[in-house]
Amino acid sequence: MKIAQNLIQSVKPHFEKGGRFEKFHPAFDALETFLFVPAHTTASGVHIRDAIDLKRTMFTVIIALVPTLLFGMWNVGYQHHLAYGVQVSMMDNFLFGFWKVLPIIVVSYTVGLGVEFIFAIIRNHQVSEGYLVTGLLIPLTMPVTIPLWMVALAAIFCTVLGKEIFGGTGMNFMNPALLARAFLFFAFPAYMSGDIWTDLSSENGHSLVDAYSGATNLVTFDTDFTKVGTVSDMFWGFEQGSIGETSAFACLIGAFILIVTGIGSWQIIVSCFVGALVMGLVLNGLAPVDIPTHPMHTPAYYHWLMGGFAFGAVYMATDPVSAAHTEVGKWIYGLLIGMFTVILRVFNPAYPEGVMLSILLMNVFAPLIDHIVIEQHIKNRKKRA
Amino acid sequence: MSTETSATLATQETKKEGLLSKKNIQILRDPLDDTNPVTVQILGVCSALAVTVQVKPALIMALGVTLVTAFSNLIISLIRNSIPNRIRIIVQLIVVAMLVTIVDQVLKAYLFDVSKKLSVFVGLIITNCIVMGRLEAFALAQKPWPSFLDGIGNGLGYGIILVVVAFVRELLGAGSVFGIKVVPQWLYDMGYVNNGLMMLPPAALFLIGIYIWWQRSRNKNLINAS
Numbered sequence: 001m002k003i004a005q006n007l008i009q010s011v012k013p014h015f016e017k018g019g020r021f022e023k024f025h026p027a028f029d030a031l032e033t034f035l036f037v038p039a040h041t042t043a044s045g046v047h048i049r050d051a052i053d054l055k056r057t058m059f060t061v062i063i064a065l066v067p068t069l070l071f072g073m074w075n076v077g078y079q080h081h082l083a084y085g086v087q088v089s090m091m092d093n094f095l096f097g098f099w100k101v102l103p104i105i106v107v108s109y110t111v112g113l114g115v116e117f118i119f120a121i122i123r124n125h126q127v128s129e130g131y132l133v134t135g136l137l138i139p140l141t142m143p144v145t146i147p148l149w150m151v152a153l154a155a156i157f158c159t160v161l162g163k164e165i166f167g168g169t170g171m172n173f174m175n176p177a178l179l180a181r182a183f184l185f186f187a188f189p190a191y192m193s194g195d196i197w198t199d200l201s202s203e204n205g206h207s208l209v210d211a212y213s214g215a216t217n218l219v220t221f222d223t224d225f226t227k228v229g230t231v232s233d234m235f236w237g238f239e240q241g242s243i244g245e246t247s248a249f250a251c252l253i254g255a256f257i258l259i260v261t262g263i264g265s266w267q268i269i270v271s272c273f274v275g276a277l278v279m280g281l282v283l284n285g286l287a288p289v290d291i292p293t294h295p296m297h298t299p300a301y302y303h304w305l306m307g308g309f310a311f312g313a314v315y316m317a318t319d320p321v322s323a324a325h326t327e328v329g330k331w332i333y334g335l336l337i338g339m340f341t342v343i344l345r346v347f348n349p350a351y352p353e354g355v356m357l358s359i360l361l362m363n364v365f366a367p368l369i370d371h372i373v374i375e376q377h378i379k380n381r382k383k384r385a
Numbered sequence: 386m387s388t389e390t391s392a393t394l395a396t397q398e399t400k401k402e403g404l405l406s407k408k409n410i411q412i413l414r415d416p417l418d419d420t421n422p423v424t425v426q427i428l429g430v431c432s433a434l435a436v437t438v439q440v441k442p443a444l445i446m447a448l449g450v451t452l453v454t455a456f457s458n459l460i461i462s463l464i465r466n467s468i469p470n471r472i473r474i475i476v477q478l479i480v481v482a483m484l485v486t487i488v489d490q491v492l493k494a495y496l497f498d499v500s501k502k503l504s505v506f507v508g509l510i511i512t513n514c515i516v517m518g519r520l521e522a523f524a525l526a527q528k529p530w531p532s533f534l535d536g537i538g539n540g541l542g543y544g545i546i547l548v549v550v551a552f553v554r555e556l557l558g559a560g561s562v563f564g565i566k567v568v569p570q571w572l573y574d575m576g577y578v579n580n581g582l583m584m585l586p587p588a589a590l591f592l593i594g595i596y597i598w599w600q601r602s603r604n605k606n607l608i609n610a611s
Contacts, residue, residue: 147576161591165598187582 008032026120030127054169057263058132061315064257064264065136067250068311072243073097076144079198079240085209097144100199101243104139107148112138112155119164130169130176130321131159137177137315140244141308141356142184145196150188154180174363175319178312178356185356193352197240216240218307218345218352224293225302234305245308255314264318267330272313275338276303283346295346303342312355313337322363326373333369337362404530413534416542419606423546424597428514432506433547434589440563442502443551444544449488449507451540454516457481458524458536465525477520478511485510515543550592558583 008031014020015028033055074090076097081088088096112131120127138155158180163172185192197216200208213220217228217239229239237247244250258264280300287296303309317323317337324333337358344354351357422428429450436446460480461468468476489507492500500507510516519539524532555561557580560568568577582588601607 147578149576150578161595183582186585187580188578189581191578
């Protein structure tokens with residue numbers, strides 16, 4: 001640590017104003033504050049003293065993401081070996097997935113951070129930490145078979161059009177990671193939906209088992225909801241899907257970390273789940289009696305476990321920038337996300353992953369919700385006065 | 386608004402001037418960039434979303450709109466002193482509708498396949514805000530020649546955006562330009578895939594947005610005071 005600090009201090013003058021690499025100061029600054037606690041202090045005005053800054057916040061989210069990441073890696077190997085009917089140890093499953101997922105993460109981080117550094121240098125502002133989380137969220141929302149150049153393209157798209165164009169981290173009105181996924185979903189539908197969820201690179205001496213089906217539960221349930229996996233499989237995550245989304249259990253651990261540290265808003269997480277449950281129950285009540293396999297009959301809590309709902313509700317909807325900010329607003333925002341997710345899933349088979357679209361939709365409406373809540377509050381106060 | 390200032394400038398002209406005087410050149414050139422009908426005045430965006438999937442229809446559409454704006458400006462400017470103010474919109478509509486019908490019939494006769502692709506959007510030039518906008522803002526108060534130039538300039542300004550957007554959309558969305566494959570086969574063999582988003586109308590919005598971004602970062606006249 002001492003050596004690193006000496007090294008940083010010795011090259012620092014070159015990056016200060018008037019130095020040789022003055023232009024690259026934002027890049028240097030990003031590295032320095034990433035490694036060490038920054039020495040900047042606020043010069044004037046009232047401010048809160050707190051150990052936590054944006055970088056530590058982002059890191060907490062990354063720690064909360066680790067369970068889904070580890071489980072996702074294991075599940076990639078598990079699904080692959082399951083499709084070929086091969087029995088391997090848990091470690092082998094994990095290692096197989098590790099080597100498949102790692103390139104996606106590396107590409108996502110290199111490209112996205114590259115774009116951020118370029119913008120920081122051109123615009124002469126600090127490199128912001130927002131991409132630390134986005135860079136990990138992008139791979140977790142991708143199927144493992146996604147070509148790497150598409151990941152790169154999505155990272156560029158979401159950083160430039162989702163964030164930098166509006167002024168960088170904290171200015172984006174939509175969740176950048178979801179934007180990246182939505183971009184790929186519409187740009188390359190053949191690589192984001194259909195039978196692409198399991199890595200089917202050939203396995204020596206084995207062929208696909210007969211019972212293999214590439215469809216995820218979300219696709220299956222649209223024709224016959226009784227054919228989806230068992231509840232415990234869906235809860236623990238032994239199902240096909242994007243890398244990080246399958247395990248509701250891993251998302252619960254993440255939710256616990258986010259709520260305990262106060263980084264994620266528990267109101268949003270809870271209200272998302274409540275919204276989905278309420279909508280699921282309403283649809284159950286309205287479901288056609290003569291078609292017992294109709295997706296409207298799906299038990300409401302299935303929606304919590306299927307697909308990426310838990311992942312979206314815990315990690316995506318709680319994004320502090322694009323979510324609603326007022327207390328009441330958070331509840332409305334979360335409830336509507338849950339409701340729209342279920343509606344999209346049940347009534348629109350073309351877009352199986354409703355949670356992505358409903359979160360993006362509510363991201364757009366979040367400022368409006370906040371505005372209405374505040375206006376209403378002011379009105380109520382005036383009445384009392 | 387620079388449109389208004391250039392318009393008021395032009396009304397103040399009293400002495401005779403050449404056909405391509407500096408002022409007239411400005412009238413022709415301004416709409417290409419400084420007062421571009423699509424990216425600055427934000428007019429005619431709907432058709433820019435609809436007809437820009439391929440370059441060829443976009444080009445034909447741009448030509449059609451250019452002809453219509455130019456000649457409707459010219460005609461309205463010629464009869465501007467005899468149009469009763471109360472029914473001027475109706476008169477304008479009749480002139481524009483006549484020109485659009487001519488364009489539509491010519492397309493149907495000589496470029497039937499393109500005409501089919503453009504479908505209703507040729508007919509909808511009548512409602513294109515650029516045409517009416519220029520008539521109201523310019524031709525009703527200007528001499529015929531500057532009006533004609535203004536029409537051509539605005540049509541071309543619209544056309545530039547259309548062709549640029551269509552070029553990018555067709556190149557990325559279908560791998561071709563003017564219907565000719567330009568993305569080589571070996572690139573597809575390496576795993577390149579056409580971008581399906583580019584075939585959807587929102588792509589045109591993204592591209593126009595990026596164009597505006599680029600335009601404003603380059604052209605300092607367009608930066609708002611706010």
